[in-house]
Amino acid sequence: MSGQAVAAEFVYPPRNKILVVFDHQVSAKDAYLSKIFNLNPTADTQIYRNIKWSTKYYNVLIDVYVDYVDGLKSWVDDFCSHDFEELRKALAGCVFIRQCKDGDEGLTAISKIGQTGVIEEGFLAILATEFDATQERLLAVEGELLAHGVEMTAMRSTETETEVKNEYGELSGIARIKEIIDTFQWDHELLHREPNGNENIPSKGITNNSQMPALDDVMGKLQEARAKFLTIDSSEEREAFAREMADEISELL
Amino acid sequence: MVQIKYMLLISRQGKIRLMRWFDAFTATEKNKICRELSTTVLARKLKMCNIVEYQDHKVVYRRYASLYFVCGISPEASNELLTLEIIHRYVEAMDSYFDNVCELDIIFNFTKAYDILNEVLICDGSMTETSKTSILKTVASMDALETSDNLDQVLS
Numbered sequence: 001m002s003g004q005a006v007a008a009e010f011v012y013p014p015r016n017k018i019l020v021v022f023d024h025q026v027s028a029k030d031a032y033l034s035k036i037f038n039l040n041p042t043a044d045t046q047i048y049r050n051i052k053w054s055t056k057y058y059n060v061l062i063d064v065y066v067d068y069v070d071g072l073k074s075w076v077d078d079f080c081s082h083d084f085e086e087l088r089k090a091l092a093g094c095v096f097i098r099q100c101k102d103g104d105e106g107l108t109a110i111s112k113i114g115q116t117g118v119i120e121e122g123f124l125a126i127l128a129t130e131f132d133a134t135q136e137r138l139l140a141v142e143g144e145l146l147a148h149g150v151e152m153t154a155m156r157s158t159e160t161e162t163e164v165k166n167e168y169g170e171l172s173g174i175a176r177i178k179e180i181i182d183t184f185q186w187d188h189e190l191l192h193r194e195p196n197g198n199e200n201i202p203s204k205g206i207t208n209n210s211q212m213p214a215l216d217d218v219m220g221k222l223q224e225a226r227a228k229f230l231t232i233d234s235s236e237e238r239e240a241f242a243r244e245m246a247d248e249i250s251e252l253l
Numbered sequence: 254m255v256q257i258k259y260m261l262l263i264s265r266q267g268k269i270r271l272m273r274w275f276d277a278f279t280a281t282e283k284n285k286i287c288r289e290l291s292t293t294v295l296a297r298k299l300k301m302c303n304i305v306e307y308q309d310h311k312v313v314y315r316r317y318a319s320l321y322f323v324c325g326i327s328p329e330a331s332n333e334l335l336t337l338e339i340i341h342r343y344v345e346a347m348d349s350y351f352d353n354v355c356e357l358d359i360i361f362n363f364t365k366a367y368d369i370l371n372e373v374l375i376c377d378g379s380m381t382e383t384s385k386t387s388i389l390k391t392v393a394s395m396d397a398l399e400t401s402d403n404l405d406q407v408l409s
Contacts, residue, residue: 056357057357143296143298146265147295168299169317182356219407226408
């Protein structure tokens with residue numbers, strides 16, 4: 001590794017950290033951590049390392065940092081200051097979990113992070129455990145925040161752990177927070193794809209889905225067979241092996 | 254008749270997931286369009302009209318979950334409502350192909366998303382195929398060809 005690469009790694013740690021900022025008023029904080037990140041939170045832990053985040057396409061190991069705040073304004077001022085630059089550069093995103101209301105100063109403070117762009121390509125999301133205003137006002141506030149790069153999603157009163165979708169089919173609440181994390185552009189070095197891929201694209205009606213796993217088996221078998229075939233010296237043995245493999249593969253097909 | 258100038262797929266996070274240009278634009282113009290339309294479309298309220306006048310042309314957009322499909326069309330040659338239908342047809346085709354398409358499917362299979370789009374819209378931005386079945390059949394045969402190519406590579 002070149003000196004420059006080492007220096008770059010030192011200056012820019014991997015962007016695999018998610019900061020979860022709880023408002024003190026939020027109850028059952030551990031439950032939120034558990035539902036979003038599928039971890040077992042403990043009261044005295046604020047940093048959870050190497051949490052496995054899995055999707056249909058990849059796995060990534062993330063660190064979850066947890067903070068609890070009373071006044072968001074001073075917290076945001078600190079967060080945006082030069083002292084926290086290193087932390088900001090390591091963050092994939094921030095999730096604020098709080099009770100929101102119309103004219104909330106906290107929301108204004110969070111939108112300031114988006115406005116200043118200090119978190120660069122990281123995401124900013126707010127999970128509103130409650131929103132004390134009309135639905136129309138909620139949509140207006142969501143729109144205002146989105147204009148500054150902050151996405152707010154409110155927990156519906158009926159929300160359990162199941163997915164809740166709005167009229168556009170968009171997920172809301174915890175499910176949307178998970179989706180935001182899923183679609184974050186993680187560095188390629190951090191991503192771990194499944195060797196056999198969770199990427200079998202199911203398609204209805206036209207392509208034959210049932211063939212897909214079989215085809216993977218065939219490919220694997222062929223590769224193994226080829227490697228073994230090359231190690232056999234005798235031509236007779238080779239032919240016998242080839243015939244045997246041809247039979248096996250035709251059975252698979 | 255519809256002649257689309259460009260199609261963008263923008264996420265609610267303001268990220269461009271797909272873009273296809275059917276008209277000649279410079280890199281600066283493309284950047285400007287992407288930047289301005291991301292903010293314009295995302296800032297629009299739910300009940301606002303899906304047709305927006307932008308620069309010298311019109312923009313038609315449609316939202317599906319957290320994704321916005323945005324098409325720039327020439328006002329003289331195109332029909333806005335038909336453009337909405339084209340977007341819907343494209344989404345339907347992707348939905349069938351991916352079996353309930355989501356943003357992650359498009360991110361990780363963007364080439365397939367482009368392949369499907371290529372079947373829907375020809376290179377000048379006009380619609381080339383309206384049948385979802387035909388679109389999916391063509392994409393499936395492309396997949397089959399790709400698989401047999403992979404198989405040939407292993408066997409060679």
